[in-house]
Amino acid sequence: xxxxxxxxxxxxxxxxxxxxxxxxxxxxxxxxxxxxxxxxxxxxxxxxxxxxxxxxxxxxxxxxxxxxxxxxxxxxxxxxxxxxxxxxxxxxxxxxxxxxxxxxxxxxxxxxxxxxxxxxxxxxxxxxxxxxxxxxxxxxxxxxxxxxxxxxxxxxxx
Amino acid sequence: xxxxxxxxxxxxxxxxxxxxxxxxxxxxxxxxxxxxxxxxxxxxxxxxxxxxxxxxxxxxxxxxxxxxxxxxxxxxxxxxxxxxxxxxxxxxxxxxxxxxxxxxxxxxxxxxxxxxxxxxxxxxxxxxxxxxxxxxxxxxxxxxxxxxxxxxxxxxxx
Amino acid sequence: xxxxxxxxxxxxxxxxxxxxxxxxxxxxxxxxxxxxxxxxxxxxxxxxxxxxxxxxxxxxxxxxxxxxxxxxxxxxxxxxxxxxxxxxxxxxxxxxxxxxxxxxxxxxxxxxxxxxxxxxxxxxxxxxxxxxxxxxxxxxxxxxxxxxxxxxxxxxxx
Amino acid sequence: xxxxxxxxxxxxxxxxxxxxxxxxxxxxxxxxxxxxxxxxxxxxxxxxxxxxxxxxxxxxxxxxxxxxxxxxxxxxxxxxxxxxxxxxxxxxxxxxxxxxxxxxxxxxxxxxxxxxxxxxxxxxxxxxxxxxxxxxxxxxxxxxxxxxxxxxxxxxxx
Numbered sequence: 141x142x143x144x145x146x147x148x149x150x151x152x153x154x155x156x157x158x159x160x161x162x163x164x165x166x167x168x169x170x171x172x173x174x175x176x177x178x179x180x181x182x183x184x185x186x187x188x189x190x191x192x193x194x195x196x197x198x199x200x201x202x203x204x205x206x207x208x209x210x211x212x213x214x215x216x217x218x219x220x221x222x223x224x225x226x227x228x229x230x231x232x233x234x235x236x237x238x239x240x241x242x243x244x245x246x247x248x249x250x251x252x253x254x255x256x257x258x259x260x261x262x263x264x265x266x267x268x269x270x271x272x273x274x275x276x277x278x279x280x281x282x283x284x285x286x287x288x289x290x291x292x293x294x295x296x297x298x
Numbered sequence: 299x300x301x302x303x304x305x306x307x308x309x310x311x312x313x314x315x316x317x318x319x320x321x322x323x324x325x326x327x328x329x330x331x332x333x334x335x336x337x338x339x340x341x342x343x344x345x346x347x348x349x350x351x352x353x354x355x356x357x358x359x360x361x362x363x364x365x366x367x368x369x370x371x372x373x374x375x376x377x378x379x380x381x382x383x384x385x386x387x388x389x390x391x392x393x394x395x396x397x398x399x400x401x402x403x404x405x406x407x408x409x410x411x412x413x414x415x416x417x418x419x420x421x422x423x424x425x426x427x428x429x430x431x432x433x434x435x436x437x438x439x440x441x442x443x444x445x446x447x448x449x450x451x452x453x454x455x456x
Numbered sequence: 457x458x459x460x461x462x463x464x465x466x467x468x469x470x471x472x473x474x475x476x477x478x479x480x481x482x483x484x485x486x487x488x489x490x491x492x493x494x495x496x497x498x499x500x501x502x503x504x505x506x507x508x509x510x511x512x513x514x515x516x517x518x519x520x521x522x523x524x525x526x527x528x529x530x531x532x533x534x535x536x537x538x539x540x541x542x543x544x545x546x547x548x549x550x551x552x553x554x555x556x557x558x559x560x561x562x563x564x565x566x567x568x569x570x571x572x573x574x575x576x577x578x579x580x581x582x583x584x585x586x587x588x589x590x591x592x593x594x595x596x597x598x599x600x601x602x603x604x605x606x607x608x609x610x611x612x613x614x
Numbered sequence: 615x616x617x618x619x620x621x622x623x624x625x626x627x628x629x630x631x632x633x634x635x636x637x638x639x640x641x642x643x644x645x646x647x648x649x650x651x652x653x654x655x656x657x658x659x660x661x662x663x664x665x666x667x668x669x670x671x672x673x674x675x676x677x678x679x680x681x682x683x684x685x686x687x688x689x690x691x692x693x694x695x696x697x698x699x700x701x702x703x704x705x706x707x708x709x710x711x712x713x714x715x716x717x718x719x720x721x722x723x724x725x726x727x728x729x730x731x732x733x734x735x736x737x738x739x740x741x742x743x744x745x746x747x748x749x750x751x752x753x754x755x756x757x758x759x760x761x762x763x764x765x766x767x768x769x770x771x772x
Contacts, residue, residue, distance in 0.1 A: 166352035167359035170328070192328035197453045201325035202387045203365020210360050229360045230574060231598055233391035233549055233707040233754060235734050237727045252752055253711045257573065258546060258600070260709050260752060278726055278734060280707060280754050282547055282598065284574070295355045388732060389756055391549040391596060391707055393576050395569045410594055411553045415731065416704060416758070418551050418594060436568055436576060438549060438596050440705055440756065442732070482668035483675035486644070508644035513769045517641035518688075518703045519681020526676050545676045549707035611671045 151180070157223075158183065158215050161291045165211065173208050175215070181251035183215040188244040200240035205247075205265050205277050209234060212249030213261035217283040218291075220254045226286045226294040234263065234279035242267030245276065259283040309338070315381075316341065316373050319449045323369065331366050333373070339409035341373040346402040358398035363405075363423050363435050367392060370407030371419035375441040376449075378412045384444045384452040392421065392437035400425030403434065417441040467496070473539075474499065474531050477607045481527070489524050491531070497567035499531040504560040516556035521563075521581050521593050525550060528565030529577035533599040534607075536570045542602045542610040550579065550595035558583030561592065575599040625654070631697075632657065632689050635765045639685070647682050649689070655725035657689040662718040674714035679721075679739050679751050683708060686723030687735035691757040692765075694728045700760045700768040708737065708753035716741030719750065733757040 155178040162168060162175050168185075171193060177184035185208045187193070187200075195201040210232055218227040248264045263279035286294060313336040320326060320333050326343075329351060335342035343366045345351070345358075353359040368390055376385040406422045421437035444452060471494040478484060478491050484501075487509060493500035501524040503509065503516075511517040526548055534543040564580045579595035602610060629652045636642060636649050642659075645667060651658035659682045661667065661674075669675040684706055692701040722738045737753035760768060 161354045164352075164354040165359060166349045167362055170350035171361075191324045194322075194324035196319045196322040196449060197384070201323060201365065202368050202390075203329075203361065204325055206364045206368070207359060207361020210364070226355070229394050231391065231393040231547070232360075233389065235389040235754060235756060236387050237734055253749065260711055262752075275727065278736075278754065280709060280752065282709060291354060389705070393596060393598060395576050411591065418553055420594075433569065436578075436596065438551060438594065440551060477670045480668075480670040481675060482665045483678055486666035487677075507640045510638075510640035512635045512638040512765060513700070517639060517681065518684050518706075519645075519677065520641050522680045522684070523675060523677020526680070542671070545710050547707065547709040548676075549705065551705040552703050607670060 154219055157291070158218060161218070162215065164295070167207060168211060171204060171207060173211070178215070178219065180219050181216055181254070183212045183219065183249045185212040185247045186244050189242065200245055202236050205236065205240050205245060206234050208245060208247040209249070209263040209265050209277060209279050210281065212247040213263045213281040214249070214283060216249035216251050216261050217254065217259040220251060220259070221285050222287070224288055224290050226289050226291040228284045228286060230258070230282040230284050232263065232279055232281035234277050236277050238274060238276050240267055240276040242269040244268055257285060259285065312377055315449070316376060319376070320373065322453070325365060326369060329362060329365060331369070336373070336377065338377050339374055339412070341370045341377065341407045343370040343405045344402050347400065358403055360394050363394065363398050363403060364392050366403060366405040367407070367421040367423050367435060367437050368439065370405040371421045371439040372407070372441060374407035374409050374419050375412065375417040378409060378417070379443050380445070382446055382448050384447050384449040386442045386444060388416070388440040388442050390421065390437055390439035392435050394435050396432065396434050398423070398425055398434040400427045402426055415443060417443065470535055473607070474534060477534070478531065480611065483523060484527060487520060487523060489527070494531070494535065496535050497532055497570070499528045499535065499565045501528040501563045502560050505558065516561055518552050521552065521556050521561060522550050524561060524563040525565070525579040525581050525593060525595050526597065528563040529579045529597040530565070530599060532565035532567050532577050533570065533575040536567060536575070537601050538603070540604055540606055542605050542607040544600045544602060546574070546598040546600050548579065548595055548597035550593055552593050554590065554592050556581070556583055556592040558585040560584055573601060575601065628693055631765070632692060635692070636689065638769070641681060642685060645678060645681060647685070652689070652693065654693050655690055655728070657686045657693065657723045659686040659721045660718050663716065674719055676710050679710065679714050679719060680708050682719060682721040683723070683737040683739050683751060683753050684755065686721040687737045687755040688723070688757060690723035690725050690735050691728065691733040694725060694733070695759050696761065698762055698764050700763050700765040702758045702760060704732070704756040704758050706737065706753055706755035708751050710751050712748065712750050714739070714741055714750040716743040718742055731759060733759065
């Protein structure tokens with residue numbers, strides 16, 4: 141098997157693992173969020189506007205914005221973790237830099253530094269309306285890699 | 299009217315304003331969250347466990363935990379704001395200190411310092427199971443007071 | 457040996473370890489900071505006002521405030537770590553809630569949750585003038601315990 | 615006067631204002647830090663290694679790293695503020711992503727979003743040894759613009 145082919149298979153396996161984990165998240169389904177891009181160290185999550193996602197002024201709620209930012213970052217880190225591991229958010233910080241509005245929000249999680257135990261991600265969330273894409277939130281996140289336990293084994297429902 | 303009576307009326311008006319604003323939050327309803335306590339500088343928000351609130355391992359999702367923490371802090375700040383003002387979250391930081399599980403989560407937002415423009419809150423979230431109450435998240439939040447616009451006027455839906 | 461005596465000896469050994477480590481910090485000496493209280497999970501650091509610690513308006517610089525807050529939290533965590541370990545700051549977040557002024561600043565680091573790998577601390581800094589003590593900064597910190605290496609062994613100067 | 619010339623004069627005035635304010639910071643001088651680059655929305659601060667800047671293991675102290683990160687971000691924001699204003703740090707969050715070592719540290723403050731009252735900056739600190747430049751810290755900062763008071767007028771020493 142060529143090196144290129146091996147890399148493709150590995151990437152496909154990694155993406156499958158991420159998507160299956162994402163599908164186990166009741167909250168993402170409940171919020172109507174979807175993973176739209178998975179690459180090593182980079183994950184996008186999109187969430188269309190619905191009245192069920194608003195704060196008191198009719199914009200996306202900071203909690204909804206944060207939820208997809210946290211998820212995008214967590215899975216961005218997870219793409220670089222070994223197979224027999226799972227991911228936990230240690231903490232994150234997020235600035236809500238402008239009113240969160242748009243047809244949908246797009247959260248981008250990017251790994252900045254990946255260590256054996258801890259991984260640091262940058263979180264960006266954009267409000268997208270037609271062709272326009274505006275930064276609405278910016279964050280920073282610390283993840284922990286739990287070694288020796290696959291994502292499924294870490295589940296308390298198993 | 300006695301001073302005591304005036305204070306009671308003022309507190310009742312403040313609580314009403316908070317509860318009406320909370321009721322305009324589509325997300326809180328969608329997550330099944332409720333305001334359970336409102337005092338000057340202090341707000342509690344509770345959210346019973348549902349499969350719709352989980353992350354991939356079956357615990358409450360950090361995004362759901364953060365959403366009620368942000369809301370509790372935001373309204374804790376709002377209790378101290380003038381009547382013709384509204385509240386925005388500038389930023390928050392949250393540590394997920396243990397797996398978020400329990401019959402319900404209880405978020406406590408407490409004002410630490412209230413200024414004319416900015417207010418700082420401490421955020422705590424507890425997982426409650428029967429008599430047990432365990433800290434699951436700890437955060438810190440910066441709020442902004444938007445003067446000259448009531449909460450309802452700030453709404454883009456009005 | 458009585459239990460009480462054993463506890464006292466253990467606490468004294470712990471305090472000695474903290475103070476020796478503190479004394480190896482070039483920065484604390486350079487800033488004129490001192491450890492003033494060491495208890496399990498709790499450390500105080502004080503720093504008298506000097507022109508060498510100011511920002512452009514003549515108050516204590518946020519960097520100086522943060523430096524003693526980080527140190528107080530780091531050693532508060534370290535009091536609870538095993539003997540053959542050292543401590544690293546993973547991250548911290550700090551709000552500068554009022555102008556940092558006073559005869560001296562007093563930073564208080566308190567452990568909120570101590571785990572095997574990660575420990576979370578709350579950081580408070582007060583400006584003290586005579587009898588007055590005013591909160592000037594509030595923070596939250598994540599520490600990491602490096603097992604199997606004493607604080608001295610972790611030193612690159614050894 | 616040509617537009618180009620006007621812009622150059624304005625930039626020179628802005629740089630002068632920043633450098634004079636920096637020179638009023640006792641702490642930066644005490645730490646041996648210097649401003650090395652000033653552009654609209656972007657400021658670099660460098661700090662050569664000295665034993666006076668270390669933590670207990672001989673690396674740059676997180677407090678020293680944070681001090682120049684906060685300063686770089688604060689002045690990056692200040693470059694975009696009106697002339698009759700001054701700058702305050704509301705809060706910052708910083709991840710110490712690898713041991714802070716090198717001939718010197720270089721802090722880069724970059725404005726991500728500049729509003730009338732609040733400005734958000736990204737903070738990066740690099741450890742530089744010869745040709746090597748390694749990220750040692752990553753942060754995010756919220757600044758406040760105090761209108762109607764120049765930086766010098768805000769000084770309590772005036």
